[in-house]
Amino acid sequence: MNEDGSDTTRPSAEVPEFRRIRSEPLPPQQVPPRRSGAGRPLPWMPSAAARRRRAALLLSGFLSALVLLASGTAWSVTGWLSGQLQRYDVFTGLLEGDRPDAGARGALNFLVIGSDDRSGLDAGQRSELGVGNVEGRRSDTIMLVHLNHERDHITVVGIPRDSWVQIPGHGPHKINAAYSLGGPSLAVQTVESVTGVRIDHYVEIDFTGFVEVVDALGGITVCLPEAIHDEKAHLSLEAGTHELDGVQALAFARTRKSPHGDLDRIDRQQQVLSALLDRALDSQTLSDPARFTRFLETALGSVTVDEALDTAALNQLGSQLRTVGLEDVTFTQVPVDRIDFWTPSGEVAVTWHEQRAAELFNAIAADRPVLTEEAEADPVLPEPGEVVVEVYNGTGVSGLGGRLRAELLAAGFQVPAEAGNWVRHDLAETLVRYSSDSQDAAVLLLESIPGARPEEDPALGGRVQVVAGANLTGVAVPADLASREAEQPVDVGGRDAVHTSTAADNICR
Structure with a gap:
């Protein structure tokens, strides 16, 4: 859908007329x-x-x-x-x-x-x-x-x-x-x-x-x-x-x-x-x-x-x-x-x-x-050392995934595997991908990676992935975040719940 309201996917077939x-x-x-x-x-x-x-x-x-x-x-x-x-x-x-x-x-x-x-x-x-x-x-x-x-x-x-x-x-x-x-x-x-x-x-x-x-x-x-x-x-x-x-x-x-x-x-x-x-x-x-x-x-x-x-x-x-x-x-x-x-x-x-x-x-x-x-009862966010992360590079910038992995390790997160390449190489924004079983870990990562946005994928089954985008600036865990209560554990993205x-x-x- 274009910004002027046009839809370039609009079918070209003849549109049936209707009368009022x-x-x-x-x-x-x-x-x-x-x-x-x-x-x-x-x-x-x-x-x-x-x-x-x-x-x-x-x-x-x-x-x-x-x-x-x-x-x-x-x-x-x-x-x-x-x-x-x-x-x-x-x-x-x-x-x-x-x-x-x-x-x-x-x-x-x-x-x-x-x-x-x-x-x-x-x-x-x-x-x-x-x-x-x-x-x-x-x-x-x-x-x-x-x-x-x-x-x-x-x-x-x-x-x-x-x-x-x-x-x-x-x-x-x-x-x-x-x-x-x-x-x-x-x-x-x-x-x-x-x-x-x-x-x-x-x-x-x-x-x-x-x-x-x-x-x-x-x-x-x-x-x-x-x-x-x-x-x-x-x-x-x-x-x-x-x-x-x-x-x-x-x-x-x-x-x-x-x-x-x-x-x-x-x-x-x-x-x-x-x-x-x-x-x-x-x-x-x-x-x-x-x-x-x-x-x-x-x-x-x-x-x-x-x-x-x-x-x-x-x-x-x-x-x-x-x-x-x-x-x-x-x-x-x-x-x-x-x-x-x-x-x-x-x-x-x-x-x-x-x-x-x-x-x-x-x-x-x-x-x-x-x-x-409604948010569930006040769970506490995990410590970085309790979160296992998979890292991928979603851009054409060589070595960006490796740099992200090194910064996550330095911040205390577990990143056992080397960074891989994502299926796309044109991501503008860094993604934090999660399933319903890993929402608290996703909240911690989102707060630690400025500019990252959430993406829920039920197929992950508890795993958490971070895909580096062009806006990646670094990793920094806020000092009070790792031990404070999650404010929105149910609605990470804000749009998947009924408001x-x-x-x-x-x-x-």
Whole structure:
């Protein structure tokens, strides 16, 4: 996947066309206020507080589709609202025998796609948005949104678009290729196949729709722990708090100019969703019927949903989810084991941690809470003399492996064998390779070798390997490290465990 959003592995076969069907009901007429017995006017819309609570449903997990239910329970409004959406027949072609079993009774699962379709943008618009000129359409953002049976909690799972998966009928590809190969139906079929979770509804929004939603709410506030500079996306932000308009928010959500690329993007997208929800709750947009109607007319033309998400379904969800708030929306992402998997075509992809990903999706399918991986009870890191290391040279620099072995020996580690040559000779970063049986030893080595990064390999069976990369500077065991307790013995890499946050956690305060 290139930095401008293009995918050089995109198949060249002709892409099947799919049509969206748009209905055209008229906006609701202004209804004169009724009067209560006491003579007090009763507005045709529910109270501002009720509308704000309902906005929590959509803005938490559905991008701009989140605002669909914020209009309240009036049938005339939801009927008009439903008609503003574009619709696509997502599920008809899916064979029942190939789909996962239905989930827990009453729970609902939405597949939310952010499309990178540029077909409706001219050259000037593409340049302004910083989205490049790649033709075709792909799923730029993929989220699985779970509404629990009690309708008091929403879970949003970010799926890396570079995930290396089996696409039904097409073999191994990055998961975002499913949309370009077969549209929404194949995207749903692929996500169901790799997660085992049955999808009940489909929501899609394009670039312009996202920008319009942010601008209609007056922008969003985000907090950056470190600066981001992306010339292609026209984004330059220093560390700190920033107010972003729609174009900047799109660039912020899409940029990959950070150490963990696609995974960091998911974190930023979740921050953007939380900021949208927070701004919607504080904005006057939802308390002013005329302003709210204009907002919906602007935003919803870029939203596509499945045909079953009709007026009745929207009305019912709006009523059921009226009490959901910031603290009731949980964000997480698929646990991964590699972010540098080399595909057969020579591109870098992401692979999932099979066991932990299965546990995550099994919990969602069963409508159970998603639990964060907890560290095991305070093990103490080993002494260097207790760690046996295999050393390899992963560069073309002659003698670098031998130098690394000598420094590890001098630091007290056991290195019985001479350094060997690794299968690759172009490693930029030094690797500490380990299995689940050698996590404590890996932590000690990672702290002792500046710039090294972890790589878990279950096949090592307790062995530990260090592969010298071009960034190797030396070995130095911190004085207090060998005897102190391991702070993160379970999650060496930080990305293979399940981590969660709420929308309230993600917003700037």
